[in-house]
Amino acid sequence: xxxxxxxxxxxxxxxxxxxxxxxxxxxxxxxxxxxxxxxxxxxxxxxxxxxxxxxxxxxxxxxxxxxxxxxxxxxxxxxxxxxxxxxxxxxxxxxxxxxxxxxxxxxxxxxxxxxxxxxxxxxxxxxxxxxxxxxxxxxxxxxxxxxxxxxxxxxxxxxxxxxxxxxxxxxxxxxxxxxxxxxxxxxxxxxxxxxxxxxxxxxxxxxxxxxxxxxxxxxxxxxxxxxxxxxxxxxxxxxxxxxxxxxxxxxxxxxxxxxxxxxxxxxxxxxxxxxxxxxxxxxxxxxxxxxxxxxxxxxxxxxxxxxxxxxxxxxxxxxxxx
Amino acid sequence: xxxxxxxxxxxxxxxxxxxxxxxxxxxxxxxxxxxxxxxxxxxxxxxxxxxxxxxxxxxxxxxxxxxxxxxxxxxxxxxxxxxxxxxxxxxxxxxxxxxxxxxxxxxxxxxxxxxxxxxxxxxxxxxxxxxxxxxxxxxxxxxxxxxxxxxxxxxxxxxxxxxxxxxxxxxxxxxxxxxxxxxxxxxxxxxxxxxxxxxxxxxxxxxxxxxxxxxxxxxxxxxxxxxxxxxxxxxxxxxxxxxxxxxxxxxxxxxxxxxxxxxxxxxxxxxxxxxxxxxxxxxxxxxxxxxxxxxxxxxxxxxxxxxxxxxxxxxxxxxxxxxxxxxxxxxxxxxxxxxxxxxxxxxxxxxxxxxxxxxxxxxxxxxxxxxxxxxxxxxxxxxxxxxxxxxxxxxxxxxxxxxxxxxxxxxxxxxxxxxxxxxxxxx
Numbered sequence: 001x002x003x004x005x006x007x008x009x010x011x012x013x014x015x016x017x018x019x020x021x022x023x024x025x026x027x028x029x030x031x032x033x034x035x036x037x038x039x040x041x042x043x044x045x046x047x048x049x050x051x052x053x054x055x056x057x058x059x060x061x062x063x064x065x066x067x068x069x070x071x072x073x074x075x076x077x078x079x080x081x082x083x084x085x086x087x088x089x090x091x092x093x094x095x096x097x098x099x100x101x102x103x104x105x106x107x108x109x110x111x112x113x114x115x116x117x118x119x120x121x122x123x124x125x126x127x128x129x130x131x132x133x134x135x136x137x138x139x140x141x142x143x144x145x146x147x148x149x150x151x152x153x154x155x156x157x158x159x160x161x162x163x164x165x166x167x168x169x170x171x172x173x174x175x176x177x178x179x180x181x182x183x184x185x186x187x188x189x190x191x192x193x194x195x196x197x198x199x200x201x202x203x204x205x206x207x208x209x210x211x212x213x214x215x216x217x218x219x220x221x222x223x224x225x226x227x228x229x230x231x232x233x234x235x236x237x238x239x240x241x242x243x244x245x246x247x248x249x250x251x252x253x254x255x256x257x258x259x260x261x262x263x264x265x266x267x268x269x270x271x272x273x274x275x276x277x278x279x280x281x282x283x284x285x286x287x288x289x290x291x292x293x294x295x296x297x298x299x300x301x302x303x304x305x306x307x308x309x310x311x312x313x314x315x316x317x318x319x320x321x322x
Numbered sequence: 323x324x325x326x327x328x329x330x331x332x333x334x335x336x337x338x339x340x341x342x343x344x345x346x347x348x349x350x351x352x353x354x355x356x357x358x359x360x361x362x363x364x365x366x367x368x369x370x371x372x373x374x375x376x377x378x379x380x381x382x383x384x385x386x387x388x389x390x391x392x393x394x395x396x397x398x399x400x401x402x403x404x405x406x407x408x409x410x411x412x413x414x415x416x417x418x419x420x421x422x423x424x425x426x427x428x429x430x431x432x433x434x435x436x437x438x439x440x441x442x443x444x445x446x447x448x449x450x451x452x453x454x455x456x457x458x459x460x461x462x463x464x465x466x467x468x469x470x471x472x473x474x475x476x477x478x479x480x481x482x483x484x485x486x487x488x489x490x491x492x493x494x495x496x497x498x499x500x501x502x503x504x505x506x507x508x509x510x511x512x513x514x515x516x517x518x519x520x521x522x523x524x525x526x527x528x529x530x531x532x533x534x535x536x537x538x539x540x541x542x543x544x545x546x547x548x549x550x551x552x553x554x555x556x557x558x559x560x561x562x563x564x565x566x567x568x569x570x571x572x573x574x575x576x577x578x579x580x581x582x583x584x585x586x587x588x589x590x591x592x593x594x595x596x597x598x599x600x601x602x603x604x605x606x607x608x609x610x611x612x613x614x615x616x617x618x619x620x621x622x623x624x625x626x627x628x629x630x631x632x633x634x635x636x637x638x639x640x641x642x643x644x645x646x647x648x649x650x651x652x653x654x655x656x657x658x659x660x661x662x663x664x665x666x667x668x669x670x671x672x673x674x675x676x677x678x679x680x681x682x683x684x685x686x687x688x689x690x691x692x693x694x695x696x697x698x699x700x701x702x703x704x705x706x707x708x709x710x711x712x713x714x715x716x717x718x719x720x721x722x723x724x725x726x727x728x729x730x731x732x733x734x735x736x737x738x739x740x741x742x743x744x745x746x747x748x749x
Contacts (some may be wrong), residue, residue, distance in 0.1 A: 013520065013568035024406070037711075061390070065421065092638075092639055093639060093640060094635075094638055094639065112640070114641065114642045114643065115523055115524035115525050115594070115640075115641065115642065116523065116524075116594030116641045117640050118638060119594055120594060120639075134524070135521060135524050135642070136523075136524035136525070136526075137524030137525075138524070148548060172524060198520075199516045199517055199518070199520065199521055199527055199529070200517055200518035200521055200522035200748060201521055203518040203521075204518070204521065204522065
């Protein structure tokens with residue numbers, strides 16, 4: 001029943017979607033934006049569907065965003081975390097998956113520390129699997145909400161110049177952005193210390209800009225990645241202070257930009273490390289619109305994977321309140 | 323005891339540069355004679371080898387048999403049976419068992435288990451360091467006295483250059499090779515080869531340099547000491563270059579390559595297939611090509627499997643958490659013929675040399691030839707038969723192979739060890 005949706009069975013990464021599928025999700029998200037603006041934020045599109053949010057890693061933004069998306073579509077949801085569940089008793093992912101399957105759930109949203117965990121799960125259960133971030137691999141709904149936010153701001157993705165700044169090596173957000181942006185025709189550059197750029201990253205269709213000053217000269221938008229504080233202990237950078245000095249996105253640096261740059265950040269931010277507070281809170285930041293769009297994009301993904309027809313999305317969005 | 327007459331095959335004995343149709347007669351555990359139309363001696367069992375190759379039994383200098391300690395994965399008996407089914411008459415068992423094979427007790431136990439099994443011969447390899455901890459040298463004299471044929475801390479690199487130097491010097495006393503698993507642990511520690519595929523999959527990569535740094539070090543230490551370094555499972559083009567140059571200088575180095583490294587690339591890890599997870603990892607197409615060229619020009623001396631059994635549920639998990647290694651004994655010959663002989667990298671006699679004659683020579687083992695008086699260790703294989711890899715039919719206790727479903731050319735039909743048929747494939 002689920003395999004024949006417009007997106008296939010699972011959403012594990014933007015690498016595996018066609019440009020048309022990505023555009024379909026973004027277009028489907030448009031009517032869902034409006035649902036969240038209503039006094040009664042609910043449509044019946046996923047009534048009777050059961051969804052498990054399986055979060056093996058800590059998450060605030062993504063988990064809550066998915067939960068709101070599910071609830072606003074009237075799905076029944078259960079949240080399972082790593083702690084206090086059978087996972088903390090040493091249950092393997094495959095056993096967890098089989099037990100969920102046995103309960104006849106419709107969808108699983110999974111966040112996991114291991115790259116490939118969402119695909120692993122998707123290959124082993126019939127339910128739809130949505131990747132809410134797997135290790136350093138992909139975070140497709142984050143990539144989609146970034147695309148939607150850029151499209152809102154510029155009216156297009158094709159031809160945009162987007163620089164992804166920071167710890168690309170460990171970033172699933174970076175990978176999903178690279179796939180999504182390049183598939184929709186944007187030019188993508190990565191910028192950061194070479195110790196935090198993945199091997200052969202140019203082969204993914206991006207250019208490397210070694211200095212942040214040059215990235216600011218080049219780009220229409222910067223997607224500033226979170227610098228995990230443990231990267232210093234890992235020996236990838238000398239110190240957070242030095243990182244801010246050399247790669248930080250600061251007002252002074254932005255003042256030299258030839259045009260107004262749009263600033264994205266997937267959060268949570270380390271203010272004063274990868275991004276200065278006055279930039280994060282400044283007029284060109286779309287960091288909070290990103291969060292708002294996150295709910296709409298996730299509603300679109302859930303709706304499409306549940307077999308919802310793209311043509312009905314507007315109807316579902318405008319459906320009766322209750 | 324009556325003999326075995328292997329009739330009508332293509333006899334390949336690289337040690338004597340023989341490649342011709344002939345019969346082979348085995349008597350009382352030895353090769354009695356090789357020649358045309360030997361007739362049928364009274365009471366001899368006849369093996370029809372028409373359209374087949376008759377060669378000295380294959381010898382694998384690098385397997386993990388998991389016994390003692392992890393008998394649920396493999397035992398000496400199941401491993402020796404898998405070896406026989408793959409055409410191997412002898413294998414060398416790495417010492418990373420539990421307990422570690424760092425004393426005569428474990429060496430003797432492995433030998434006793436092999437004798438009890440009565441399949442392929444099993445030669446234990448002793449540990450370089452006690453407990454493979456990389457600190458104190460194991461007692462090589464005791465290990466060799468009990469039957470060890472080499473020393474290695476395989477599974478782990480020898481991190482201390484001083485310890486490796488000492489091992490190479492001390493091993494000279496006994497004339498045994500020191501086999502090293504080349505990996506700089508401060509640079510490795512990833513789940514697959516570092517390259518565009520690891521970048522896409524978001525997996526931590528192991529750069530080729532992690533292997534090459536240790537290869538370079540070991541070559542320098544072999545040069546310093548005059549000891550015999552044997553480099554295990556070479557996987558990178560840089561390693562092949564380093565070895566080639568060292569051999570030109572006369573360094574006492576021998577090297578092995580595994581079938582998976584001349585057959586597959588890191589792209590086999592796509593989809594997070596844990597059966598493609600191994601250490602050293604599958605590398606790039608250029609590396610695979612360099613390994614083939616290294617085998618062709620002799621830079622790489624031998625083919626060894628690094629047969630590494632794992633339980634299916636250990637592999638049925640997240641890529642990061644799955645153990646390294648694949649089984650190889652029952653696919654090695656087919657992969658070698660398919661990937662090296664049919665592609666004209668190696669002529670068939672040269673392949674037999676790399677899988678039998680040269681392994682015997684560099685590890686100082688009996689066999690590797692069909693010269694009269696040599697041990698009656700023989701493989702009869704069909705170099706043209708096509709077959710499909712079905713892990714469920716393996717004799718190994720484990721099933722972890724990335725080659726399931728692959729069509730291969732060439733497979734052992736009969737394996738004879740000490741003049742006894744230890745494996746005969748049903749028609």
